[in-house]
Amino acid sequence: MTQTLREKVLKAAVKYVAENGPDGLSFRQIAADAGVSHQAPYHHFGDRSAIFNEIALEGFKKFSEAISGPARVDEDREICVRLCERYVDFAIANKGHFRVMFRADLCQIGESPETQKAADDAFDTLLDAVSEMVGDSASIDQIRVQATAMWSLAHGLATLIIDGPLEKKIGKVSDRRALVRSVAQRAAEGFRRG
Amino acid sequence: MTQTLREKVLKAAVKYVAENGPDGLSFRQIAADAGVSHQAPYHHFGDRSAIFNEIALEGFKKFSEAISGPARVDEDREICVRLCERYVDFAIANKGHFRVMFRADLCQIGESPETQKAADDAFDTLLDAVSEMVGDSASIDQIRVQATAMWSLAHGLATLIIDGPLEKKIGKVSDRRALVRSVAQRAAEGFRRG
DNA sequence: TCGCAATACTTGATAGTGTCAAGTCGTGGC
DNA sequence: GCCACGACTTGACACTATCAAGTATTGCGA
Numbered sequence: 008m009t010q011t012l013r014e015k016v017l018k019a020a021v022k023y024v025a026e027n028g029p030d031g032l033s034f035r036q037i038a039a040d041a042g043v044s045h046q047a048p049y050h051h052f053g054d055r056s057a058i059f060n061e062i063a064l065e066g067f068k069k070f071s072e073a074i075s076g077p078a079r080v081d082e083d084r085e086i087c088v089r090l091c092e093r094y095v096d097f098a099i100a101n102k103g104h105f106r107v108m109f110r111a112d113l114c115q116i117g118e119s120p121e122t123q124k125a126a127d128d129a130f131d132t133l134l135d136a137v138s139e140m141v142g143d144s145a146s147i148d149q150i151r152v153q154a155t156a157m158w159s160l161a162h163g164l165a166t167l168i169i170d171g172p173l174e175k176k177i178g179k180v181s182d183r184r185a186l187v188r189s190v191a192q193r194a195a196e197g198f199r200r201g
Numbered sequence: 202m203t204q205t206l207r208e209k210v211l212k213a214a215v216k217y218v219a220e221n222g223p224d225g226l227s228f229r230q231i232a233a234d235a236g237v238s239h240q241a242p243y244h245h246f247g248d249r250s251a252i253f254n255e256i257a258l259e260g261f262k263k264f265s266e267a268i269s270g271p272a273r274v275d276e277d278r279e280i281c282v283r284l285c286e287r288y289v290d291f292a293i294a295n296k297g298h299f300r301v302m303f304r305a306d307l308c309q310i311g312e313s314p315e316t317q318k319a320a321d322d323a324f325d326t327l328l329d330a331v332s333e334m335v336g337d338s339a340s341i342d343q344i345r346v347q348a349t350a351m352w353s354l355a356h357g358l359a360t361l362i363i364d365g366p367l368e369k370k371i372g373k374v375s376d377r378r379a380l381v382r383s384v385a386q387r388a389a390e391g392f393r394r395g
Numbered sequence: 396t397c398g399c400a401a402t403a404c405t406t407g408a409t410a411g412t413g414t415c416a417a418g419t420c421g422t423g424g425c
Numbered sequence: 426g427c428c429a430c431g432a433c434t435t436g437a438c439a440c441t442a443t444c445a446a447g448t449a450t451t452g453c454g455a
Contacts, residue, residue: 012403012404027306028304028305028306028307029224030223030224030306030307033440033441033442034441034442034443035440035441035442036440036441043403043404043405044404044405044406045405045406045441045442046404046405046406046443047403047404047405049442049443050402050403050404051403054442054443055442055443109360109361109364109365110222110364111222111364111365111368112221112222112224112364113222113224126366130366152380152383152384152387153387155358155367155380155384156354156384156387156388158357158361159353159354159355159357159358159361159384160350160353160354160357160388161353161357162357162360162361162365163352163353163354163355163356163357163358163360164349164353164357166303166356166357166360167303167352167353167356170303170304170305170306171303171305171356172320172324173349174305186346186349189346190346190349190350190353193346193347193350194350194354194388196390206432206433227411227412227413228412228413228414229411229412229413230411230412237432237433237434238433238434238435239412239413239434239435240414240433240434240435241432241433241434243413243414244431244432244433245432248413248414249413249414
């Protein structure tokens, strides 16, 4: 149960971002909350942007896990819907991570090879899922288009729900799930036709 | 050509956000660049968040214009593709605005009735376009699902291109347009079936 | 057991930030 | 003439990231 300061700080940062967004995040406040001096966190994360990088890294790893995993292969459509559901579920359950992962200005993932790799892996996971959905007959270009469409749809849904106006328009969780399902199902019909 | 300070400040802020993202935006720096005291901008925008609100307001107005406008009504698919193209084009051409518009933590649009109205109008514009696409026979619920799907797809594409990893994966503008077109076309096939 | 180097912090100082609270200065209207 | 008001300045405060230097503690090789 003894948590290292590094873990404490990271956790507090993620919590803050989930609740307030990344903008006002203060190293000093986090340090004060943890009962250490204002420079203590700085020792573990050399830089303010370094902590965002770390959050993104953690996020991409979690993301890959959440997206992949055993999926019954009944039919194409089912995969698409599952993918969307998982994407949105992940974003909601991990707001703090999700909000950082796709903000290039916060965490320049290019600077950290590890984070870059995690991000690439996450994308590959998505590509694999889409490939499975499309089938072997499809060309690489088709898969690329399909994957982008799939990704965009899920990503758009997730961001609009988390930070955008969709949050208010669909209050209850049951509504949200139903909407995501309907939307994904509708889109899947188009995606199926290779 | 004489620009009021208010206009100057707003313009500088939008430019900054487009280039660096909203996080590091500094009132004082903008004031210094404009050659005025550090409190001068504060006189026009009572608050740091007020300027983001103003940017969002401007953005939603521009957005409505960009999205609507005359569209040849040949077939459903065409409307969907156009909508996506316009959405993405707007986001790229107005990065500074777009980045702010959908960040609830920056500009609480709920606080400003004017901005709220502009945002609602923008959504209505989108809904109208989708209604046209779907046809009169569709139920309200179907339109709602369709609109959400459409919106999510376009929004996801735009954000992934602007801030996300898609930016690197598609370098040239021609590639981008082709990709957006393909993706939208593919999705449209699913959306068409009421 | 001594020393020593690395680790995990603390303390202090600097520059930059938003924001409150007072000025100043010119212009239009009574 | 004056006076009120808008546009701006000046000064101060609390807060922030970050640099630089100090101090414990701990593990380890001689």
